[in-house]
Amino acid sequence: FFSDVCVLATNSSHLVTCCTTAIMLATSQYLLIASCVFIHSCNAFRISSKVASKSVPMMSTKTGAGFNYDPSNYKDSNSANYRRLTDQLSAAKAEDEKLKRERDEILRKEAMAAMFLRKENSTFWDTPGDQVVATSEKFFVDPEVLQIITDLDNQLIGLKPVKEKMRRYAAQMLSHKIRQSMGLKTDIPPLHHVFTGNPGTGKTTVAMKMGQLYKAMGFISTGHTVQATRADLVGQYIGHTGPKTKEMIQKSFGGILFIDEAYGLYKEDSRDYGSEVIEMLVKYIDTTENSEFVVCLAGYRNLMTRMLNANLNLMSRMGNWIDFPDYDDLELLEISSLLAKTYGYNYSDGAKAKFVEFMNLRKEFPYFSNARTVRNCMERARRVAATRILKDALDNGTKYTMGEIQTFIPADFQLMIDEIAHLSRDTMLP
Numbered sequence: 001f002f003s004d005v006c007v008l009a010t011n012s013s014h015l016v017t018c019c020t021t022a023i024m025l026a027t028s029q030y031l032l033i034a035s036c037v038f039i040h041s042c043n044a045f046r047i048s049s050k051v052a053s054k055s056v057p058m059m060s061t062k063t064g065a066g067f068n069y070d071p072s073n074y075k076d077s078n079s080a081n082y083r084r085l086t087d088q089l090s091a092a093k094a095e096d097e098k099l100k101r102e103r104d105e106i107l108r109k110e111a112m113a114a115m116f117l118r119k120e121n122s123t124f125w126d127t128p129g130d131q132v133v134a135t136s137e138k139f140f141v142d143p144e145v146l147q148i149i150t151d152l153d154n155q156l157i158g159l160k161p162v163k164e165k166m167r168r169y170a171a172q173m174l175s176h177k178i179r180q181s182m183g184l185k186t187d188i189p190p191l192h193h194v195f196t197g198n199p200g201t202g203k204t205t206v207a208m209k210m211g212q213l214y215k216a217m218g219f220i221s222t223g224h225t226v227q228a229t230r231a232d233l234v235g236q237y238i239g240h241t242g243p244k245t246k247e248m249i250q251k252s253f254g255g256i257l258f259i260d261e262a263y264g265l266y267k268e269d270s271r272d273y274g275s276e277v278i279e280m281l282v283k284y285i286d287t288t289e290n291s292e293f294v295v296c297l298a299g300y301r302n303l304m305t306r307m308l309n310a311n312l313n314l315m316s317r318m319g320n321w322i323d324f325p326d327y328d329d330l331e332l333l334e335i336s337s338l339l340a341k342t343y344g345y346n347y348s349d350g351a352k353a354k355f356v357e358f359m360n361l362r363k364e365f366p367y368f369s370n371a372r373t374v375r376n377c378m379e380r381a382r383r384v385a386a387t388r389i390l391k392d393a394l395d396n397g398t399k400y401t402m403g404e405i406q407t408f409i410p411a412d413f414q415l416m417i418d419e420i421a422h423l424s425r426d427t428m429l430p
Contacts, residue, residue: 144216145170152209157338157371158331162206162322166213173217188219188290190319194308195298197324200370203298206322207258210296214256220291222254230264233277241273245280249293256294263303266310278311285317327370332359335371339378345385346407354413355381361417365429376430377416384412 149170152163172189180186191214195203208225215223228248235241249257259265265274284293297304301323308315327335336355340347358377362368389405420429 142173142216145173145213148209148213148216152206155338156202156205157334158327159202159206159324162202162324165320165322166210169213169217173219190317191219191290191294192285192318193294193296193320193322194304194318195296195322195324196301196304197298198300198326198370199367200372200374201324201326202371203324204258204260206324207256207296207298211256211294214294220254220256220294224252224255225258226252226255227258227260229260230274233259233265234273241276242280245277249280249284252294253288253292256296258296258298261299262297263299263307266307278314282313282317329356329359332356332370332374335374336378339375340408343378343382344406345382346403348407348409350410351408351413354410354417358413358417361420362429364425365420365423365427367428373430380416380430381408381412384415385409388412 149163149166152159152166156163176186176188193207193210195207197203204227211220211223211225214220226248232248233241233245235244251257265277267274281295285295297318299307308318333352333356337347337352355377359374362373362377385408388409388411389400392400420427423429
């Protein structure tokens with residue numbers, strides 16, 4: 001009986017139950033047992049109270065100056081749920097407002113397009129065909145445009161297809177202004193170009209002139225030309241190509257991005273990073289206005305054709321193709337005369353005949369570069385002429401006139417012919 005009472009007392013969490021048990025035992029003439037149970041129960045109650053106070057924080061019952069408030073005891077475990085719900089409601093509201101703005105913008109554009117269409121139809125159908133809508137006094141080609149076209153004629157030999165294309169653009173600009181004044185459609189035509197041809201045919205020079213021409217026409221804002229090659233666009237490791245290409249594209253905004261030897265961007269190896277450049281070019285062509293971004297790709301005719309055939313997305317967006325033919329003998333001679341005039345040299349007929357002979361011989365060697373080869377030849381002729389004058393002065397003490405020190409003679413070009421005449425035809429020459 002004593003053991004059962006002890007178990008009952010130690011497992012009880014209330015002192016009242018223990019006391020009641022002790023009283024019942026006392027009335028049953030077990031006074032000694034009752035006293036032991038009472039004492040044991042009190043000790044067990046104190047121990048359990050200490051353990052509970054350590055494991056479970058109890059709320060303080062003190063008040064007044066001695067009250068120590070602990071916020072952690074009163075923290076609401078559901079507060080995060082309420083906050084997340086508020087954020088979700090705010091995000092949903094912001095999304096609804098965004099959709100409403102986009103819907104309103106679409107409706108506004110549709111209304112504007114419908115209004116312009118009604119106006120255009122009214123102008124088209126109600127205006128008599130013989131009515132004069134423009135005069136040369138009000139609408140004319142800007143003098144700056146005419147000056148650029150004149151410079152093309154004076155500074156570039158040959159290139160008739162290119163010059164004709166520039167004149168067509170000038171005419172299109174004038175038509176653009178007249179149609180705009182009458183409220184008709186005036187979309188800027190595609191300005192992206194592909195230049196094909198051998199080295200030294202004037203592709204870079206024309207690209208720079210084209211930028212100036214587009215600016216004078218009002219098609220682009222700055223008219224500058226940013227020149228780039230594969231090395232400027234393709235990175236050396238994963239993640240490097242995108243930032244490099246984007247940087248060059250953004251530098252060209254308002255002008256022309258001229259990519260020389262663009263065929264180098266395409267390689268059959270799928271691991272090559274050049275394909276990433278092509279993808280970015282297509283993206284910017286589709287998402288950027290003509291007035292902000294114009295790209296011009298240049299390179300050898302066969303290699304450019306191969307690259308674009310393998311990238312149909314890019315080829316379909318390059319609406320203008322200009323082929324730069326090789327210069328004939330007469331055009332090469334005209335270029336040399338223009339360079340001699342630029343250098344301040346007289347150019348006799350005998351010297352010109354020797355120049356033509358040298359050019360025909362030079363074409364038998366690899367990598368003939370048209371106007372670039374002519375420039376190298378004329379630079380070489382200047383050095384030969386200077387050496388000739390200095391040698392005669394040292395050997396004979398000859399005095400030279402102003403005309404003699406600024407004249408090319410046939411012997412200058414004959415020396416250049418003799419230098420290469422006996423070389424193997426696979427020798428690399430400048």
